[in-house]
Amino acid sequence: MNNREIRVGIIHKSIFSRHGGGGAEIFSLELASALKELGFRVIYIAGDEYNWGYYRKISGVNVKIDGEILFRNPPLFKAYDEFIDMLRLNSMRREIDILINTNGGVKPIPFVDITYIHSPLLFNMWYSWPSIYKAYLFPRNAILKSFAKHNMLGLILTNSRFTKIEIKKVMGLDSIVLYPPIDVERYMKYSNNEKRERLVISIGRFSPKKRYEDLIEIASRVKDVKFVIIGAVSDVNYMRRITRLIKEKGLSNVIVKPNASFQEKLELLSRAKVYLHTARNERFGISIVEGMAAGCVPVVYRSRGPWLDILEERQGVYGFAYRDLDEAASMIGNVLDNDVLWREILINTRSHVLKFSRNAFKRKLMMIMKETLATRNHYD
Template sequence: MMVALFYYKLEKFGGIRAVKDYVKQALSDLGIRTCEFSWKDHKYICKLRDFTACKTIYGNLLSKLLDYTCFRHLDTQLEQNNILTFNIHGEWLFLPTKLVYIHDPGLLVSTFFRHSPLSIVRRAYYIPHNIISKNLVNLYGKSLVVVNSIFSATQLKRLTGLDCQVLYPPVDTHKYRNCGLHDKPWVLTISRFSRFKQLDKVLEVAKRVRDAKFFICGGVNSEDELRYFWYLKRLIDEEKIKNVFLLPNASEQIKTYLMSRSKAYFHPKEDEQFGISIVEAASSGLIPVVHKSGGPWMDILDGKQGLYGYAYDNLEEAVSIVNYVLRQYLKLVNDLAPYNRAKYFSYDKFKIRLYNLLEQVM
């Protein structure tokens, strides 16, 4: 058996690249060969696609039609030769293969649909676009669509009507397992320095929990991320926040050390699709403190307060919970056993779930 992996371009998508690498590794462990196809194989048409995408709504639509035109014939040929096809970048690369993995349903919908305005003239501009888009998205109904969390599944169903199944991203739960004493009143956050990650909330909590230190470790890999990093740095300086430390592009050694000494992991983003760093932190013994929304709440904490971690609705709750976790860590870590929950998202579990999905489409 062979599986053909389709994707857009991975150099700008670290998390998606990781999923692709894990899929490839899992298939290899299962004795299944793979081959790969991406836009890098269509250099000049790829430039046209990049030029049209995100310029106008019809430019976005043209980019999806280019996806379908360039890859559909190849997809059909592969299926005729009993090669299973798997689009692992379903919100960016529009191709209804046998299996389609969608990481962010909101992103899929935002590139396809626009609300029709009240103006008759503008409505006339939007309506044809939305009709064509709906017909294209419906083509995914012939695929086995897979998402990264129960939250993403409910979001995809609500936004598009598509049914799907869940394949949690694999987490290396052995990497940080029981890696230290967790003896400092430290709070850790690991995230890209992106404005979409809402890291300014960490500063707001830190201002109200003065006896703790807050560390933000994250990648700075673009101009936008660099600007956001300097924005946070300026806020820290202007408001004289002495207990927040920004660590851009921190080494693995630094992250491991912080994991080993911190007691709480604070995740500020609302409506996050999943949150691999939360599971990594739980596997090391940190107690997760997440917003009561999205995958962190619905999937990682299983929608239960105080079972695997804690969730907050607002800033005041976040401050109260962080204080509570830091004071009662030794008792809570034994009661909650965060590592046991982290094992549910391990690579071995991922491999079993992936094989079960393959059986459904073979």
């Protein structure tokens, strides 16, 4: 069987299907694109109709899938729809050769072939849920945890070494790190621009997890520097809160660009000298690598994937990691005022970012697909 005869179903039942999604949604699109380039047929399985035009606009990924299947389950059983999905997917086994769940940390579906986990949210959030909600979902979570314990989620893939450690800790499962594919070559075309401005870029959906309040505080300490926030609007109220906070502080050096196009993002990155990432609970951080490839020095919070996987715990080699806002402001000022330092880090990152490239992703993905097919054929 050649690749063109192999049908791959990508399952991503995102709550952001019509509105501002984030890295998980774009990853599923990138995965579909990579599989198509490798010659596979791709069928998309979603909980609602995907706004393909929107995602192509913000990601720059233009992929033509071979089919789309909608799984709309009754609202009454929404919390238990993994089990309904399991039954429906099992009935499709003759039509689809490999099933990949790309939202496995939130919606783990048993008996798929591959589960990609961006974050084991289901297993982490349980402790903070209200008691009445815990009682309602107790049977569901007990069954899902049993499936995970007995390794019924297929091959587990994840986005970083940090998440790999976390999955082992909270789920007891081994996993393989498959870094999200990033079109670094496309971004690197913009890295040669040496006429950089005193400009700092931050990219990420408008969500409290991104901590744009910290960016505003940093901007208030370096008022001779321009800051631009680019983000998909997944939380309108949070975006309004951020714009209101900017006005309250009287900051003219912070600009918000909601739902900016991919081309506008590239243009801004080509002019900026620093990429600032204020999120503190990031498992990886696709936009950090994009900024690095485009010629920006990353300044990130010192924790998790950005520090462990992207900067590789090497301060000042591929970028800088801060512990508090004063340190962040100082690091930004240092990079902006020191062209020699900026060039040194730019040289270091040019080869480093290639480990996160689409080509690196496709090579590893092809190996995984071959092993998965061999396993399926062995048991069929």
